[in-house]
Each structure stands twice: as C-alpha cells, then as structure tokens.
Amino acid sequence: MKTITVLIVAASIASAQWLDFPTPGVPRMADGKPNLTAPAPKTADGKPDLSGIWVTKAGYTGNIARDLKPGELSFQPWASEVYKHRQETQGKDDPQAYCVLSGVPREHVVPYPFKILNTNGMIVILYEALHSYRQIYLDGRKLPKDPNPTWMGYSVGHWDGDTLVVESSGFVDNNWLDNGGHMGTEAMKLTERFHRRDYGHIDLQITVDDPKAYTKPWTVKLEFTATPDTDLIEYVCDENEKDLKHLVGK
C-alpha cells in the first residue's frame, strides 16, 4: 500500500531478506562482485539484451517530472485543477492504494525491482510491485487502432540501432504516472527509448504525449541499475489490508 516514505524503506528491507543466489553468467570483478561497467550483453541475433533485474534511480516516485524546467510540462486547465486536488488531498484517491495496478510508466518510478525477459518476438517485464507484468511486442505488429483501455496499455517495440523504441497507447482514463498524481488519459501515447549503455545501466527516455491532459508533449529521463544476485519477491497488495480506512487526505 501507499505512503511514500514507508514504501521506500519497506521495499529495501524486504529485498534484503531474500535469497542471494549468485546469478549465473554475470560478469564479475576479481573480488567476485558483479562488474556493472562491463559491456552490455547481446542476444543471439546481435541486438542488445535487456534481460536482468533492475531498479530505477531514486527520487522520481513522487514526481516523474521533477527534472523539468518550469513551462516544460503544461497542464490543460482541468488537469491542473485535478493535479492540485491530488496534491492537496495527499493522493487519497490513488488507485494503487486500492491495489489496482500501478500501470505504465509509473512502474518505472516506484522503488520496486522488476525483471526484464527478452526473447525473439517479445519482451516481458515482470514487476514486483503489485505482482504484475507488461508485454512489449517486437514481432512487427502495429499499435491497434482502438484497443481496449488497460492500466499497462498496449506496447509495440522496434530497434533503432542499439536503442529499443517502445510505443504504447490504449491506457485507462484515470492513469497516475507517479505517486504525486500526474495524470494520463485514454488519449495518452507514450514513446520510451531504452538504451543499455553497459552491463549495469539502462537509460530510459520517456515522452508523454497526451493532448487531453497536457498542452504539449514532455520528455523525462530515468536510469535503471542492474541488481544481480537477488530476485523479485512476492508482492500481494491485498493481504491483511488495513490501510484504506486511514486514507482520508486532508
């Protein structure tokens, strides 16, 4: 459940308890520690292999757009009001607090690890948070014209050199892009550019194009760090749920 500070602390404690089985095939330094600056691995067909367990750079959970300069993110008037309301009420209506999925791109700003599985026709990302997964089709299909709206959206990817370009649409109308309440609507189109610059790091650039909520597209940059020698742990949002009655806002 939510509450930003507690969540960050709890996440790090929980993962430390988990198995520390050494991940086979990881490049290592003389002392046996993973060498995170080794070259990025490739798949059999020569494309970068994004596989592994990743954690996003801290600091963006509450505000995905924190690095933007004033004016770079410009709300439509109604969206500005909604954002203000969400801030003032401390996010009490956050769907994630009700154990509905975090969705995309929020899964990449919350402090939970995720595992990327990379195969020929598809990439799947397993998210520890809310025990959910996202599919990215690499089989050449186009985005569907009128997909059924979902929290994860519909995603297709292609390679631009060493960068995986993922385009997504088909999101629900009440998406939260971060814990602070930046919104996404059914009009949202996302473009994500994943670049694994070495063994231990992926640079991700996200462009949010949602004319219903924002007057122009905006772009943010995130960074993932590889966390070998561990694994995802089970996250069951509903179990022994005691929080909702305390989420009253102001």
Add this chain to the structure above:
Amino acid sequence: MIGPFRAIGIAVIALSIPVSGQWLKYKTPGIPRTASGDADLKAAAPKTPDGKPDLSGIWRGDPGGYGLNVAADLKPNEIQPWAEKLYKERLEDLGKDSPSYRCMPQIGPYVVFGMFKILQTPSVIGFHSEFNGFRQVLTDGRPLPEDPNPTWMGYSVGHWDGDTLVVESAGFNDKTWLDAGHPHSEDLRVTERFHRKDFGHMDLKMTFSDPKVYSRTFSMDVELELVPDTEVLEYVCNENEQSVKHFVITEEDRKQNRSNVKVAPELLAKYTGIYEMQNPEDPKGKPISLWILTEGDELLTQMNGAGPKIPLAAQSDTTFTVLGGTVRFFTDDHGAVTHFTMQAVEGDFKVLRKGDLPK
C-alpha cells in the same frame, strides 16, 4: 471484480474456459499453418536454439473435476480427519472464505488453469496468467532453497529430463486452497512434468506431496491446449470490487447444501447417461461432455467419464445442487429424460442427454 474461476458448482467447469473470444484476433506470427490458414496444431513441437523443446505460446488448461476435489483419488483414511472436515465445511459454505475470492493468488502451479502465456528463456521460464499475475520457473541450475520464505505462489525451479520440463516447487504458505476447499501445509511440494507432444498439445502431470495432511502423494493429469491468434487479457481483480459483501451463507443454505432428500433408485437410474453442452464462450469448440452416474443411492457427475465424481445433493425428485449451483432434470411427454439445466450467473445452461452410459 472477483474472478470467475471456480465460481459456482459445475458451472465452473464449463466457465473456467475464459473470455478469450473478446480479445484481438491478431494472427500469431511464425506459427505453422494449414492450407486454410488455421494454426496447424498437429505440427511438430518447436525447439529453442539450444535444442530444448520450446514451450512458449498461449495455453489453456482445465482441472476438470479435480478443480473441485483434488484428492478424489485418495481413500478417506489417507487424508487427515481435520482436513477432510474442513473440506466438507468449505463445501457447505460454498467457498465463501476462499482466498481467491479476495484477490489472493493461488499456488504457482495453478496458473495453468485458465489462459496463460509461457515465455521461455534459457535461465527463466515465465508463466503469465490472466488472473494470477506471473510465475517464474528458474532454470539456471539452482536447487530449491532449503527454507524459503513462505509465499502464496511458492518457489519453483526447473530442469530438463529429456524432452520433459520437470518443475519442482516448495515454499508455499498454508493459506491457499487446493480446490473447492482442501487445505495444505507449508510442507507442500508440487512436481510438474510438462511434455509438449506437438505444436498444439502439451501433457502435464501435477503431483502433490504433503505428508502432514495427506498420507501419500497424489496426481492429476492435465491436457494443455495451445490457443493461437489471441492474447491474454489484463485482469485487475480489485478494480471496482463489489462482491465480497454478498458472500453470506445462512444456516438454511448450509442445510440445503447437505440435503438428504431421498430419491427413488429407479428415478435416479433414469437420469444416468452421457450429456453434452456447448461452451457459450467457445461455440465452435469441442462440446463439454458430462456423465451422470449413480453409486448406491447417490447421483454423481463426472467430466468426460474420467477423474473425480462429484456428488449431486437432492433437493427434490428433479432438482439437485452442486456447490450451490442448481441442476434440474427435464423429461419429454413419454417420461424420457431429455436434458438438464445448470444454473450460472449468466443464466441457465442447457445440457442435452446424448445417450446411455457405456456398459
């Protein structure tokens, strides 16, 4: 919304085949096809570049009667009395306390019941289910941990035995139900053997070991079918949840569910036979066959004449209940049984009598 899985009585058996028809009809690329363009489900099973069978694809499995009674092949004295008592109580309560009705996961091996997608990489095989999130089977050579943190889905490792993927799982908590109500302990171990026979078919044998509750191991055989040209849908159990408050069982309900109305043996004999229904979600698929048979003074049903026999509790000469679902038999002008109806949330399903049981 609370999931449809294992919802009500036999209705579940039919309805655990999910809403596949609604999703995109995008043709799965790269699969073998017949001259007419349909997926060739009898083509050879594919291999990965390292020569292992490739289990990838969207699959569908159905536990049949084992979904209601996983321990059907055990004798009463092979189950701890407290466990059998708990099972009966849960049946009478129509499973109102089932964790899966509260959006809790089922054990990892059960992701195969319903639609799921396998994605195979050399070090991990991912199972992606509609209602159960994901399950990982780690195939990087690690052993099962000796004392894993108990989880709902358990911890799973896999290895290849020839062309068969053998998955061993442990580290379960003791909260999940193995069927309509059989419990298990934290000592539960499950072994699965997956064998992809051809492009469209995979045999699965699931074996359970839990000596604290069951004095010997027991198994179920499941046939998995590939489902081409579709997708797994997003399933968000909690969204707009309105069901739990209606899960109320009265003493009257309990009484009905353990009814001891006696029906004349010659009347019961008339109801026996082979019945068929078309799954409304899959109008072109193979019809579902239900056998109705008798043992002593009890009427029972069995899927396709195999696996567990599920008792029908008599409410009157023509009406019976199974886990809260109502079954009603109908006759023609000459008194011959023509069909029965099965009550489900969507309405009554008509199940036609096709013939006598084999001698």
